[in-house]
Amino acid sequence: MRAQVKPVRTVVILTMVVGLIATVALPAYAAWRPTAEAKTLQQMAADDAQSLVVASDVTAVQLDRSSYSATTAEEIEKKKAAEAAAERARQIAARVTTTTSSSTPFSTPVDLTMTAPGSGEVRWPLSGFTKGRGLGDSGYHQGVDLLAPGGTPLFAAAAGVVRVSQESFGGYGVAVTIDHVIDGQRVSTLYGHMTYGSRQVVSGQTVEAGQIIGLVGSTGSSTANHLHFEVHINNAVVDPWAWLEQNAS
Ligand SMILES: [Zn+2]
Structure with a gap:
């Protein structure tokens, strides 16, 4: 049984890693992509049926738009969302790097099991501020x-x-x-x-x-x-x- 289970797990992990790399690579691809290639959302919808990479295209369009000066609240919201996506991708990349390589971009990895100093019913929410x-x-x-x-x-x-x-x-x-x-x-x-x-x-x-x-x-x-x-x-x-x-x- 063990011999059968292990290859399956390896495939799953490899798929996840490939997925993560694809996600991480997206912002750079989006930034690099010429603006002339950006499609309208209507065109996107039309392409939807034929294209399996439509999700990537949508993100690329949003990022392209966010590079222009954002003026309306909606545009600012979109820009924030794009920044959030990029930040999540960076963190995922950092996590992947941490588990696959000895050199990590974080100089001080955070110990997630740590607790606040002190022993009272009420604690300071952080130290060193x-x-x-x-x-x-x-x-x-x-x-x-x-x-x-x-x-x-x-x-x-x-x-x-x-x-x-x-x-x-x-x-x-x-x-x-x-x-x-x-x-x-x-x-x-x-x-x-x-x-x-x-x-x-x-x-x-x-x-x-x-x-x-x-x-x-x-x-x-x-x-x-x-x-x-x-x-x-x-x-x-x-x-x-x-x-x-x-x-x-
Ligand atoms: Zn405040």
């Missing part, structure tokens, strides 16, 4: 910005249940929210602007205090790597910096 904008600083701001390099691990501030875990959560970009009960109060924490593809939790999942949930990034309405962190108690926004200083240990 610089405090940025706080609650209400310079206009509408419902949270605190904690600046740290992209790829810095983010931790659940307390035990709870993941409510939101999305690659695109409005202006928050890649974001996670967690519902907790702390001292009899309903507390929700929000973690925004995480790195594409870095989420380690899914909606409905139970997490421990300090469990890794993702990595710092700059997705959504963000111009630099940082964690945007919010705390809501009984559905009211509270100052997350004061809350952390008071409770985290």
Whole structure:
């Protein structure tokens, strides 16, 4: 039995690797592709029946469009989506490289089993940050910005249940929210602007205090790597910096 099972697994793995390489190669192909060759979506639909590579063509058209100056909200959204796809492809490429070669593009691979320092019921959501904008600083701001390099691990501030875990959560970009009960109060924490593809939790999942949930990034309405962190108690926004200083240990 073993001898029969193994070749099948090898074929599956090879197919996956080929698939990944095809995905990774796509953005470069799309960028290289002459604009004159770009088709309209109507032409694409017409070709759909005959062509098996139509999915690649659609992506190429979208990327071509995104290279022009984006002005409407729809175009900006498309550009973000294209960037997200490219970022996911890069991360997949990095993962493939990590498993097939000793030289990895990541100088410091992230240990996904690590937990936040400390032992309290409430933990700091990351370590080694610089405090940025706080609650209400310079206009509408419902949270605190904690600046740290992209790829810095983010931790659940307390035990709870993941409510939101999305690659695109409005202006928050890649974001996670967690519902907790702390001292009899309903507390929700929000973690925004995480790195594409870095989420380690899914909606409905139970997490421990300090469990890794993702990595710092700059997705959504963000111009630099940082964690945007919010705390809501009984559905009211509270100052997350004061809350952390008071409770985290
Ligand atoms: Zn913020």
